Amino acid sequence: MHKQSAALQPHRRLFADRRRNPDGKRGAVLHTAVCMFLERSYGRTSMNDVAMQLNITKPALYHYFRNKEEILVEIYRLGTDLIDGMLDSIEADEKPGLDKVADFIAGYIRIITGDFGRAVIRLDDGELSKAGRKLVRGRKREIDHRVRALIEGGIRDGSIASCDAKIASFILAGSIHGMASWYEPAGPMELTAITAEYVRVLTAGLANGGVAELMQPASLAFKSSARIQG
Amino acid sequence: MHKQSAALQPHRRLFADRRRNPDGKRGAVLHTAVCMFLERSYGRTSMNDVAMQLNITKPALYHYFRNKEEILVEIYRLGTDLIDGMLDSIEADEKPGLDKVADFIAGYIRIITGDFGRAVIRLDDGELSKAGRKLVRGRKREIDHRVRALIEGGIRDGSIASCDAKIASFILAGSIHGMASWYEPAGPMELTAITAEYVRVLTAGLANGGVAELMQPASLAFKSSARIQG
Amino acid sequence: MHKQSAALQPHRRLFADRRRNPDGKRGAVLHTAVCMFLERSYGRTSMNDVAMQLNITKPALYHYFRNKEEILVEIYRLGTDLIDGMLDSIEADEKPGLDKVADFIAGYIRIITGDFGRAVIRLDDGELSKAGRKLVRGRKREIDHRVRALIEGGIRDGSIASCDAKIASFILAGSIHGMASWYEPAGPMELTAITAEYVRVLTAGLANGGVAELMQPASLAFKSSARIQG
Amino acid sequence: MHKQSAALQPHRRLFADRRRNPDGKRGAVLHTAVCMFLERSYGRTSMNDVAMQLNITKPALYHYFRNKEEILVEIYRLGTDLIDGMLDSIEADEKPGLDKVADFIAGYIRIITGDFGRAVIRLDDGELSKAGRKLVRGRKREIDHRVRALIEGGIRDGSIASCDAKIASFILAGSIHGMASWYEPAGPMELTAITAEYVRVLTAGLANGGVAELMQPASLAFKSSARIQG
DNA sequence: AATGAATGAGAGTTCATTCAT
């Protein structure tokens, strides 16, 4: 019904062979599912849709996953694992906080422009059961705290200007999350160029000793916005 | 079954009095619907749910809206109208581009923390039919272009550092869109304080003559991130 | 697919009319369902089967009942209500315990040879959810206790020989429950004759000291039960 | 997932050793199946459940039985064989009919409190195909006729009061069938005491002219049944 | 002899939508 990217074709062939390769097949289901969930959303993708894409029947999916939710939870798990791994390696580095933030921006963009990373951002965890939602939101919150800690470290070591770390981390993460919606590999701009631009603007916004301190454009801006609001 | 915010109660009264003007009733449906869609998502909110919340019957909804999609489209229309109006007034101002951007940040936050504004960001336009999707995405794209134009103006008048306006507008909008997900009026931080912080960080990131030019942390950061990527 | 007794035909006509008669239709669903559950068992009767029998579609059933289980629970409720009512009137009488037992035998047979009474005995309450099972089994246990109390009363007033009231009530109830399986109105023997035989044998088994032939408790009991039946 | 009686454990060991005779394995399947069918009903016990309980795979079951129904039919066969055997030995005795009835009561209780005997009573033969149902119901009817003949013999030899033998046999069998539902070995009352009570009440109900207390048919009957049990 | 994999058929349930009143 819907045409799918050619990247999913290999999965069909995997299932054509009845020989055992359970892990491979499980992975094929996951990858097919995450692509379809991203394209059509979880709720509008039926198990039948996923099965048909893989050239198998619906009940065959239940060999690899207990139910539809388990597929979604597994996708979230893989995606958050990627992010956790990146944060692990950044935290292990010995660097000024601002540099770590720059590394985070680049690493986060790299992950979020991939299928499983994008899923963590774009898929609606409200579709999950209470238990699944708790699990997934816990992992998201943990990531958020680690990003905040990165910024707090930078404030302590002086590389980042004093600010509300919570808000700053929301700005940082939020602006990158946006990419999950608009970025396309086939787009006109190289990913490295995009990343460089993100790093430049966002580190400039956080860095210590910049215009923020000199010009105080914030209060200025906020006064003018007050006129709009009133 | 689902607890609803107290804000929804007045609408029940509106429908209790059948003599009221239909516009009021239509509006009541829209406001009830947008709240429920935000809480539970469009797909998981049935027409029955909306009707029950309003204390009317399901077919009564079909007096005011041809179908479920029309409700969603109308919500998008109201939300994007708010944003358009704000951009109109900003564009009418005679100010440096950076100040306009600051005004936009404040105005956008104000709208997006309201029900209809948040709906534009949070609701999934993939639920719409092809026609509805085209309409809504067109308006979103238009907004995006106007934000980009704001930044380009700032670059031209020298208040904003030379940068890729498209990327910058994505950073700007994306970071604010995040608020649609996490902001709660009952939260610990005043909206004005949050807004000030957003304005400060984001204008600092864009302003001309700041750290970006002095420290070049971007290239530095990006080199180190390259190690991670490899 | 299966031919159904002609008694169910009126229900079809009830639904043919779209005019309101919700209680009548709910009752029609219940009666149709109980007949089919008895014939084919609950588990092998699909909602579709019930709907088709009533000449409506499956989802229409969900106007009257939240789910399949609610139908079954309601059937149990109606059946146990009948039994409770009979026990109420027997307990209100002023009679020797043995006569009350005789009345119970007659009353229980009358109920259990009807559709809803038979359902209480024959349908498998293991099909119910935990909550439903608890409810139904509670009512069954209560009935059992009341029968036991009847026998204990007879032992106290001397009309029934000293015995284990629990076992005696199981024998009493169990022997009558059997009828739910084999009795057919179209059978060769009159229900009154069957009842008389049950009363005679079972009261003889319980009676204190006397010879069945001398005391004639059966006929005596049956006369009094006739009053209840009428 | 479901807790199973400890009695099922040995079967797992049987399958662990693949060298055992197939009869043993077949028997293990049957015993496991009958226990599960009694606990959860035939319809709610899947072949997977049975296989998992035995620690084998589903297709392995199809080595020993053509299909699920064959398991059920075999269970019925084993159960009815037990009853037939008991009736054989009672019919071979030279005794007054009432004593034979007493022996039957004791023997029937003994069988029906075992797994396969209980299955004959409790499992729903409506789950069987037409052919299987015909077979099983034939054997049940045959048993019924033999019980009826026992009573008719007692009427002829004067030990049982004149009555409708068909009804009397239903009362007899029905009251004992009830035990299949409520009896638990771990219950508060000894099986021998329960049996004695059943024999006393039921023979008193059937006995000719005598007073239960004078003739003591219960103790007499129970002594003779002891021979069968041992 | 025995397994992992796969399937066709069908279950209960939900929902947007439309009649008839």
Added chain:
DNA sequence: CATGAATGAACTCTCATTCAT
């Protein structure tokens, strides 16, 4: 106008059974 009733289509999930190995 507004309602109760009804429907067709869809969805998730289960199960007995059978391949291919």
